[in-house]
Amino acid sequence: MKKQLISVIIVSLVVLLVVVSFLLYNEWPHLTGKKIVLDTRPVDPFDPLRGQYMQINYEISILNSTNLESGDTVYVKLKEDAEGIWRLVDSSKSRPSQGDFIKGKVTYIYGNRANVEYGIEQYFFERNAEIPTQNITVEVDVTNSGRAELVQLLQNGKPVKIDYQDFDIRN
Amino acid sequence: MTWIKNDKKGSFFLNIVSIIGAILVLVGVAWIIAYNWHDIPDFLKVSILVFSTLLAFIVGVLIRTQEHEYIARALILLGGGLYVLSVFLIAQIYSTNVTLQGVTWLFLFCWFFLIFIAYVLNSPENLLGGIVLFFPWLIMQYMVTVEDAIRDGSAMVIIFVFIFLTMGLLLYGLNIFHKAIKHPFANLYRFWTVFYFLVIFYILSFQSIQPLLGAYEFDASAFSLFLILFIVISYAIFILSILFAASKRELNVKEILIFIGVFILLFILALFTKSAAGAIGACSPTQCYNFEKLAECNSAPADLNCGWIVRDNGVGYCEIQNCYNYDTESLCNAALSTLGCKWQSQNNANVPNAGYCQEFDCYNLNESSCNSAPSGAKCILIGGRCEREYKELASDSLYNTCRTHNNQKDSCLSETGCSWGAGGYIGSIIGEDNLMPFGVWVLWLIINVFFIGFIILILWYGQFVGSTKIINLGLIAFILEIISRYIGFWMNFSGYLAFSILAILGGMILILGAWLIPKWRKNLIIEAQQEI
Numbered sequence: 001m002k003k004q005l006i007s008v009i010i011v012s013l014v015v016l017l018v019v020v021s022f023l024l025y026n027e028w029p030h031l032t033g034k035k036i037v038l039d040t041r042p043v044d045p046f047d048p049l050r051g052q053y054m055q056i057n058y059e060i061s062i063l064n065s066t067n068l069e070s071g072d073t074v075y076v077k078l079k080e081d082a083e084g085i086w087r088l089v090d091s092s093k094s095r096p097s098q099g100d101f102i103k104g105k106v107t108y109i110y111g112n113r114a115n116v117e118y119g120i121e122q123y124f125f126e127r128n129a130e131i132p133t134q135n136i137t138v139e140v141d142v143t144n145s146g147r148a149e150l151v152q153l154l155q156n157g158k159p160v161k162i163d164y165q166d167f168d169i170r171n
Numbered sequence: 172m173t174w175i176k177n178d179k180k181g182s183f184f185l186n187i188v189s190i191i192g193a194i195l196v197l198v199g200v201a202w203i204i205a206y207n208w209h210d211i212p213d214f215l216k217v218s219i220l221v222f223s224t225l226l227a228f229i230v231g232v233l234i235r236t237q238e239h240e241y242i243a244r245a246l247i248l249l250g251g252g253l254y255v256l257s258v259f260l261i262a263q264i265y266s267t268n269v270t271l272q273g274v275t276w277l278f279l280f281c282w283f284f285l286i287f288i289a290y291v292l293n294s295p296e297n298l299l300g301g302i303v304l305f306f307p308w309l310i311m312q313y314m315v316t317v318e319d320a321i322r323d324g325s326a327m328v329i330i331f332v333f334i335f336l337t338m339g340l341l342l343y344g345l346n347i348f349h350k351a352i353k354h355p356f357a358n359l360y361r362f363w364t365v366f367y368f369l370v371i372f373y374i375l376s377f378q379s380i381q382p383l384l385g386a387y388e389f390d391a392s393a394f395s396l397f398l399i400l401f402i403v404i405s406y407a408i409f410i411l412s413i414l415f416a417a418s419k420r421e422l423n424v425k426e427i428l429i430f431i432g433v434f435i436l437l438f439i440l441a442l443f444t445k446s447a448a449g450a451i452g453a454c455s456p457t458q459c460y461n462f463e464k465l466a467e468c469n470s471a472p473a474d475l476n477c478g479w480i481v482r483d484n485g486v487g488y489c490e491i492q493n494c495y496n497y498d499t500e501s502l503c504n505a506a507l508s509t510l511g512c513k514w515q516s517q518n519n520a521n522v523p524n525a526g527y528c529q530e531f532d533c534y535n536l537n538e539s540s541c542n543s544a545p546s547g548a549k550c551i552l553i554g555g556r557c558e559r560e561y562k563e564l565a566s567d568s569l570y571n572t573c574r575t576h577n578n579q580k581d582s583c584l585s586e587t588g589c590s591w592g593a594g595g596y597i598g599s600i601i602g603e604d605n606l607m608p609f610g611v612w613v614l615w616l617i618i619n620v621f622f623i624g625f626i627i628l629i630l631w632y633g634q635f636v637g638s639t640k641i642i643n644l645g646l647i648a649f650i651l652e653i654i655s656r657y658i659g660f661w662m663n664f665s666g667y668l669a670f671s672i673l674a675i676l677g678g679m680i681l682i683l684g685a686w687l688i689p690k691w692r693k694n695l696i697i698e699a700q701q702e703i
Contacts, residue, residue: 001236008232008293011250012225018284019221019257026265026372050263051205064522070319110498110618113522117270126209150266 006026029149033141034100036078036086037154039135053124054153056138060088060102061121065114067093072106074116075146084157085137095146103146121152130163189245205261212686220260224253232292248296251288254279255300261340272315277549278308295359302363306338309401316395327387332371332441336434337405339367342610343430344409352414356528362640365629369648372622375444376652377558378615382451385444387427416612433625440618450608452581454576456569462489476510503528508547511559526592534560578608616673622652623677 039059060076068074073095077099080084086100095101104116120140125131132155139151153160175232183280200220211219231246259282267273267465282304313334343364349357374380416422459477462468468489471477478492490496494512497503506512506528516526531548533541534557543559544550549560569588576583633641 002235004232007293008228011228011288011291014284014287015221015224015228015254016505018254018280019217019261021218022258022261026261026267050259053266055269062522062525074409079449105190111526113501115524117268119268120266122269126207129209153481159246166498 001032026149029141029143029147030151031145035141035148035151036080036100036102037084037137037139037157039085040089040138050124051121052127052129053122054133056123056136058118058121058123058138059124060118061103061116063088063091063106063114065109065112068106068109068114070108074104074106074114075101076104076116077101100142101123101146102140102142102148118148120148123150125162126164128165132160136141136160178485186241186585187241193245193249193252196249197256200253201259204256204263216260217257217264220253220257224257226250226251227253228288228292238246244294244296244324247288247292247294248300251285251294251300251560254284255304259610262642271311271629274596275308275315278304278311282308291356298359301436302342309334309338313398313399313401316397321391325391327393329441329444330393331376331388333438334401335367335371335439336437337402337606338517339371340409341405344405344412345428347416347422348408349411351412351419351421358638358640361636361642362638365632365641365644365648367627368433369435369629369644371441372618373648373651373655374626375437375440376615376622376655377619378447381444381447381615381618384441387445391445429628431530433628436621440621443614446451447611450580451578452580454573454579454586454589455592456573457488457588459491460649461590461592465489480644490667494530495526497687499529500526505544507531511545511548511550513548530559533557574669607655619652619656620677623649626652627681 001102041057041059060078063074063076068091074091074093074113075095076091077096078091079089089099095103104118107115107117109115120138123138129148131153134151135156137154137157139154140148141151144146200223204216206394219625227246227250232244232251235243236248259276262265262277267277271593275548282301285297285301285304288294289296289301310331313330316665342360346357346360346364351685375384375475405662413422413427442657457472457474457475459468459471462471462477463480465487468477472488476492478496479487480490480496481487492506492510494503494506494510497506497512500514500516503512503514510533512528513531531544531550533544533548533550536544536550536557537554538555540559541552545559548555552558573583573589576586576589580591583589626645629645629648633639633643635643
């Protein structure tokens, strides 16, 4: 009995440790990061375990490919414009010593364009909910190291209004 | 005595029922997570799931002390499943990456912890879950590490057979180790070793897969550090387990030798599929990609419209010229007269002149715009609709002539305008009447004979170690093999004659063997006793 009690305590502690660590890892940019808003070009797919999500391409998803190769880590320096959107100032393979920047990875090169992902290219929402796709920007928290976490979608600068279907057990 | 038997059967039935119950609950929760109800706040969703996970573990362990073993196991399985769902729920809430690497990380969190639970709470069901999740994780992580090789086509299908084989080796090593320490999980590892080897044999037994496997040229880029590490760790576990079992005097040398024999046999058979790659293939009209050198490409027949395109990796390819080949505005516009291309600008502040080259869009033009479209755009009015002019290529009409030479390399090459594409062209095998080359047919036959032999070995092994699960697995593999071959003959040869002859001959050999072997064994025993 005592041995089994110890076993279940160990498992429970490890479950809590893993879950809390995973939560904290994802929460960290929200706790410590700086809020920025990025311009988007979204599309909508579906994930079998996590449900419906919006696939988001950003203005900064495409960079000039000079000196970049597929698989490179790239640091994108950003500056806020008059509309409150954070836009590209410069990009480099080395981490900037100052200024606001976001970290991404080059996925492929096409001509003079480098396609870059930042880990914030998806936003999950309720199945069958209707979400607007015009004039969407995204609020993001970015840590000092450039790691980003998506906060919310904005439409015309305000939190996006999602239309949900009424609950129906037959649905 | 009868009531004990009935009680055992009843417990087994209850075990199945409780496991089904646990799985049903998991499926229900998974669907709720996928539905992603906005009415439930994120924090509450995670709390409910984590609390349920812990509750399932605690109640499971408490019930086990009350000697309701099967219900306890079902609850611990439920706890493991809820943990997996918690990981995916958090990933959903934080919209974590949906790229292959992003999903691979989630799988790693899941299988690793399920195996941990299995050992700490003595839960074979969670070990099974861990092993089931481990394999897709392994394949996905490998694919992430060879992404470039997949993109440039140097990745090999045969590598997956070697990954399966190494996985079997790892499981067998773990089986030896657990047997040596008399751990109850030894049987589970043994079962899965058998399962993996049966799967490899089953994959190899398909004649349509053999040329796919055989189309390999060993390329260093397909051997990522991850794959090498996995192979090294698996071999190390296998060897160390043998040494450990030997030190504990728990080593069954005969069984290990048989295992190594089967391992080597499968390895050789997989490599031998190379012989199928050259002999099987599609005969099709010569296309641009059949010209591998710049000079050949430039002198290709004009109507093929070939062009030498140098990709980002610096390697040149002969390709049908189409608009997407041109990645700058000037090159694209220059191709207007030949291909009807138009540069589509992308509004992107970061890249000056960003865009892509595409075919001139005739379909959205009205009548007058259609008539005034540039001549290179090849827009014509058909029934009042603006469409793109289609000119049939000479290669289109050659298609039917060439395909009659599928799987016949020499006659294909002697036909003007046809080219031979060796390797895994499944369409050339399934649904067409062309006979398989004799060498490939023999290889296929050998692999299937070995497969039947392996199934018999497994049935014997199951009886030898007293495992009904292994015997059932062997029988399922046998039924699957027969059904697959029956359907295979119907699809590939449009007839059953060869199947009938092979089945009758094979069956008679087995019946004769079953009659003669016990006699032979009996004589051997009598001779051995006389010698004593």
